[in-house]
Amino acid sequence: MAQGENENIIPINIEEEMRGAYIDYSMSVIVSRALPDVRDGLKPVHRRILFGMQELGVLHNKPHKKSARIVGEVLGKYHPHGDSAVYETMVRMAQPWSLRYPLVDGQGNFGSVDGDNPAAMRYTEARLKRIAEELLVDINKETVDFQFNFDDSLKEPVVLPAKIPALLLNGASGIAVGMATNMAPHNLGEVIDGIAAYIDNNDITIEELMVHIVAPDFPTGGIIYGYNGVKAAFETGRGRVVMRGKANVEVKDGGSKEMIIITEIPYMVNKASMVEKTAALINEKKIEGISAIRDESDRSGMRIVYELKRDAISSVVLNNLYKHTQLQTSFSVNNVALVKGRPYTLNLKDMIVHFVNHRHEVVIRRTEYELREAEKRAHILQGYLIALDHLDEVISLIRSSADPETARNSLMERFELSEIQARAILDMRLQRLTGMERDKIIKEYDDIMALIGELKEILASEDKRMEIIKEELAEMKTRYADDRRTEIEHNAEDFSYEDMIPNEEVIITVSHEGYVKRTALSEYRTQGRGGVGSRGVSTKQDDFTEYLFTASTHNYLLIFTDKAKLFWLKTYAIPEGSKTSKGRPIQNLISIEQDDKIRSIIQVADLNNQDYLNNHFLVMVTKRGIIKKTTLEQYSRPRTNGIIALNIREDDQLVKVEMTNGNQQIVIAAKSGRAIHFNETAVRPMGRTATGVKAIKLNDDNDYVIGMVCASEENATLLVVSEKGYGKRSSLDEYRITNRGGKGVKAMSVTEKTGTLVAIKEVVETDDLMIINKSGITIRISVDGLRIMGRATQGVRLIKIGENDEISSVEKISKEEEVEEVEDATIVTDENSEAATDEPSTDDSEDSSDDSNEIIE
Numbered sequence: 001m002a003q004g005e006n007e008n009i010i011p012i013n014i015e016e017e018m019r020g021a022y023i024d025y026s027m028s029v030i031v032s033r034a035l036p037d038v039r040d041g042l043k044p045v046h047r048r049i050l051f052g053m054q055e056l057g058v059l060h061n062k063p064h065k066k067s068a069r070i071v072g073e074v075l076g077k078y079h080p081h082g083d084s085a086v087y088e089t090m091v092r093m094a095q096p097w098s099l100r101y102p103l104v105d106g107q108g109n110f111g112s113v114d115g116d117n118p119a120a121m122r123y124t125e126a127r128l129k130r131i132a133e134e135l136l137v138d139i140n141k142e143t144v145d146f147q148f149n150f151d152d153s154l155k156e157p158v159v160l161p162a163k164i165p166a167l168l169l170n171g172a173s174g175i176a177v178g179m180a181t182n183m184a185p186h187n188l189g190e191v192i193d194g195i196a197a198y199i200d201n202n203d204i205t206i207e208e209l210m211v212h213i214v215a216p217d218f219p220t221g222g223i224i225y226g227y228n229g230v231k232a233a234f235e236t237g238r239g240r241v242v243m244r245g246k247a248n249v250e251v252k253d254g255g256s257k258e259m260i261i262i263t264e265i266p267y268m269v270n271k272a273s274m275v276e277k278t279a280a281l282i283n284e285k286k287i288e289g290i291s292a293i294r295d296e297s298d299r300s301g302m303r304i305v306y307e308l309k310r311d312a313i314s315s316v317v318l319n320n321l322y323k324h325t326q327l328q329t330s331f332s333v334n335n336v337a338l339v340k341g342r343p344y345t346l347n348l349k350d351m352i353v354h355f356v357n358h359r360h361e362v363v364i365r366r367t368e369y370e371l372r373e374a375e376k377r378a379h380i381l382q383g384y385l386i387a388l389d390h391l392d393e394v395i396s397l398i399r400s401s402a403d404p405e406t407a408r409n410s411l412m413e414r415f416e417l418s419e420i421q422a423r424a425i426l427d428m429r430l431q432r433l434t435g436m437e438r439d440k441i442i443k444e445y446d447d448i449m450a451l452i453g454e455l456k457e458i459l460a461s462e463d464k465r466m467e468i469i470k471e472e473l474a475e476m477k478t479r480y481a482d483d484r485r486t487e488i489e490h491n492a493e494d495f496s497y498e499d500m501i502p503n504e505e506v507i508i509t510v511s512h513e514g515y516v517k518r519t520a521l522s523e524y525r526t527q528g529r530g531g532v533g534s535r536g537v538s539t540k541q542d543d544f545t546e547y548l549f550t551a552s553t554h555n556y557l558l559i560f561t562d563k564a565k566l567f568w569l570k571t572y573a574i575p576e577g578s579k580t581s582k583g584r585p586i587q588n589l590i591s592i593e594q595d596d597k598i599r600s601i602i603q604v605a606d607l608n609n610q611d612y613l614n615n616h617f618l619v620m621v622t623k624r625g626i627i628k629k630t631t632l633e634q635y636s637r638p639r640t641n642g643i644i645a646l647n648i649r650e651d652d653q654l655v656k657v658e659m660t661n662g663n664q665q666i667v668i669a670a671k672s673g674r675a676i677h678f679n680e681t682a683v684r685p686m687g688r689t690a691t692g693v694k695a696i697k698l699n700d701d702n703d704y705v706i707g708m709v710c711a712s713e714e715n716a717t718l719l720v721v722s723e724k725g726y727g728k729r730s731s732l733d734e735y736r737i738t739n740r741g742g743k744g745v746k747a748m749s750v751t752e753k754t755g756t757l758v759a760i761k762e763v764v765e766t767d768d769l770m771i772i773n774k775s776g777i778t779i780r781i782s783v784d785g786l787r788i789m790g791r792a793t794q795g796v797r798l799i800k801i802g803e804n805d806e807i808s809s810v811e812k813i814s815k816e817e818e819v820e821e822v823e824d825a826t827i828v829t830d831e832n833s834e835a836a837t838d839e840p841s842t843d844d845s846e847d848s849s850d851d852s853n854e855i856i857e
Helices: 014-034 044-056 067-077 083-092 130-136 166-170 188-200 228-236 271-283 314-324 348-389 391-400 404-415 419-426 435-460 462-480 610-614
Strands: 104-107 125-128 146-148 155-157 172-175 180-183 223-225 238-244 246-252 257-264 290-295 304-308 328-334 336-339 342-345 487-489 505-511 515-520 545-552 556-561 565-570 598-604 617-622 626-631 654-660 665-670 674-679 705-711 717-722 726-731 757-763 767-773 777-782 807-814
Touching: 014 172, 044 067, 044 083, 044 125, 044 130, 044 155, 067 083, 067 125, 125 130, 130 462, 166 188, 166 348, 180 336, 188 348, 188 462, 228 238, 228 328, 228 348, 246 314, 257 314, 271 290, 271 304, 304 314, 314 328, 348 391, 348 404, 348 419, 348 435, 348 462, 391 404, 404 419, 435 462, 505 598, 545 598, 545 767, 545 807, 556 654, 598 654, 617 705, 654 705, 665 757, 705 757, 717 807, 757 767, 757 807
Parallel strands: 223 487
Antiparallel strands: 104 125, 146 155, 172 180, 180 328, 223 238, 238 328, 246 257, 257 304, 290 304, 336 342, 505 515, 505 545, 556 565, 556 598, 617 626, 617 654, 665 674, 665 705, 717 726, 717 757, 767 777, 767 807
């Protein structure tokens, strides 16, 4: 090869070139072929056919034209693809079983619901339907942008003005590259009512919109069986809508035989194919009880007859038909449409919002256009009026001019007219000089000025523009609305057990042995501090209530165990029991191991809200002082057998889990009576299976973490309780902030009389405390009965503890409106119980050990 021959060869990586070419191709398919625009609900081919038909003049009140002529017009001017693609698209737009509101009025053979092919385009004729013209109205008023066609010789609209929401009315289906769309049709009247409701209230919820737009409305009628799929589709843009044919049973031969009559079939089902496949299933004995099948459909409507055998039960046969044939099928909704040229999955409200925004822009552009035209006309009329006021002089000036150019310049100079006005005066016919014509000009000018005023008011007021949109939609409803064709039949899945349970607060109790129950909040009374308590749970020997808390019946409970496993359970799934009942073993409700036990329970109202899940965290602390923080989102996918919540060491166990907002104050207390206080930001978020970092340095091997508080409320105070019934409230400020991983400060003066620390809680004045000891005695006291005292004091006695008894659980619950006092409620005093020992202990120093930031692998 001679030198220099390869100078124009550029080496290119074939992988990068193929990737680039494929991305270009896929974006072309997505934007220019397969997906509809959210504004007018049309793909480019539909838009070009409708625009081409309007340009050709085949309107609803004009004669039909040959389909070949229309296809040629669209191909030659706007859509340089196969003629069959254009013709098949136009045919579908004319089929009343394919589109809920057909856009093309076809004449000739346009196929059938049995799947028959349409006649060739040279035989059929077509014109626009009147409703299709509503998509094109005002297109010549600069309401939408135009772009050059494929050879830059003509211009075509980027989008149509769309006076009706075609995307919701007729739906769409298409397969792009890497994505697809399948949108259901809806009833025009319902959709317009929903849009009007949104215009009246922009904050309307999807649930409120569903009062107006009940469900999809398919052109072939039928029945939507079950509402959950519809609800999911409206709320998320994705859902599975189950459709059934409409069937009724008729009696034959004097009541000895029955017939199942099908009058409507599911959308997109080929009738002939369905009948044929049903016959095959009968021959194969997969469907029993049918003796004959006939298709008696005619021009008056559909009628498929299934004759039953004498001993056949019609309901059983019909259910088998639903199960095995296309008499029941599903429509998988996948609302993907182009928003500003990019594909998005849209829910019901999204589609309405984008349509209203489009119509708002169209109204603005149309009004601006009409204002410009009105001002142009007013300008000419002003010139006419000036000429008519000086008629003799104008005529004289024109007669004395040598040519039109001289006359125009003379008029402009003499009467200070514009060139447009001067030309208009010269072009004026002599008949306009009569008195009657003069009056017409004056009236037209007054009308034009009034119109200009109205148009300016519209441009100045968004409320007026929205009112115009509503009025135009109301006109569309009056003109085109019809009755719903598809019925809705609720099935058992629509009525979940949860729907039948009131959403109310209940008490959840969990015993040491793992017995769980829920109890009405009203069963518990409030007593004075120091009372002897009332009999709570009836437990078996050596068992006692370990956890007690309030929960909402519809909430999810995230149940964490000693072994750091997580299980999910709905509150209402916990069996209900009286205050004294034992409850049910937790093993009957979740797959917890025999040697594992519940350690912490977190309530979550919603596991689907991504913003909520990503902005809330679960903070966990173990017995050996290890802390870990992870986003709630990582624990939002329930599994029957649970998941590992924390990678925990063999000699350790989970103590407490709290849900936080990412910026709370954390206080962790140890059995020895010390507590460490640091900001949550000192713990970085970690993965679900991470081990965590050191939270507190324990005194010795016998010391361990007994609880954690993630303080959030402004007026919150910390309550600490010892095993022998002593407790106190202290301000959070008393616990000075130290480094994570240090020893912390004294939380309570632990003595032989008080016993070691067993609980630490964040409480406010309006809280009540529920205290349970191991013998099953419970007492409920008000927090406001406990005064705030120093951090290092012993506190006061909260509950009388019998010999060989200890406190097992302390929980705060909501205060009831009415407080019942029991007669034997007494306040126990002790000469040392409120000893003024507020001075800090000598061992209150902060431990700033070097390993405070150590990551435990």
